[in-house]
Amino acid sequence: MLTLNFNPFPILFTERLVLRQFSTGDANEILALRSNKAVMQFINRPLAGGIEDALQYIQKIIDNGNNNEGITWAIAFKKDATLIGTIGLWQIDKENHRAEIGYLLNPQQHQKGIMQEALVAVLDYGFSNIGVHSVVANVNPANEASKKLLVKNNFVQEGYFKEDYFSDGQFLDSAVYSLLAPLK
Ligand SMILES: CC(C)(COP(=O)(O)OP(=O)(O)OC[C@H]1O[C@@H](n2cnc3c(N)ncnc32)[C@H](O)[C@@H]1OP(=O)(O)O)[C@@H](O)C(=O)NCCC(=O)NCCS
Secondary structure (H helix, E strand, O other): OOOOOOOOOOOEEOOOEEEEOOOHHHHHHHHHHHOOHHHHOOOOOOOOOOHHHHHHHHHHHHHHHHOOOOEEEEEEEOOEEEEEEEEEEEEEEOOOOEEEEEEEEOHHHOOOOHHHHHHHHHHHHHHHHHOOOEEEEEEOOOOHHHHHHHHHOOOEEEEEEEEEEEEOOEEEEEEEEEEEOOOO
């Protein structure tokens, strides 16, 4: 059984980025991201309607980390602390050493290798520090950017579920990708 401990919060650094803890000061950026239809197109969660929704989301993320249930990082450039995206390991299945990955990036920063950089750091943290054996990603099959990112990082599509997800009055398909821990 995995024992999780995200206290103190593990800040991660990459070449260009810092992956840090959320704060209520990120509310405007979270609202901008989570109310953006294009960004949320494949996330299939209700759009944030106002600053209260963003603050509630931030509190949920902070509580989740404090309670050692899952961890989500705010992504920022080292030179500017403004949140540009999020990445996290959640739905952590302690018994089976498995976690789900999720990520989201401000469209102004797309296709610059930002999520690639963040993902490598988070996967390394997941395998080396948390000790997960596998990471799963549940993707809307139409999400070409996310599928490309996953395959580039050696995730393999292991399943395809037809109309298993009910969102906004529609039954949607899911593609399930996973990556096993590197051999030691
Ligand atoms: C998915 C997402 C995080 C990718 O972030 P990103 O920083 O733009 O991705 P990167 O620049 O690191 O690119 C990684 C790879 O994916 C490819 N890629 C990125 N966006 C792409 C797109 N729109 N179409 C095709 N390929 C794309 C890149 O070309 C790169 O592959 P390459 O090095 O072989 O060229 C970003 O598109 C996003 O935030 N989307 C909205 C939220 C979302 O859908 N999250 C995932 C839910 S499962």
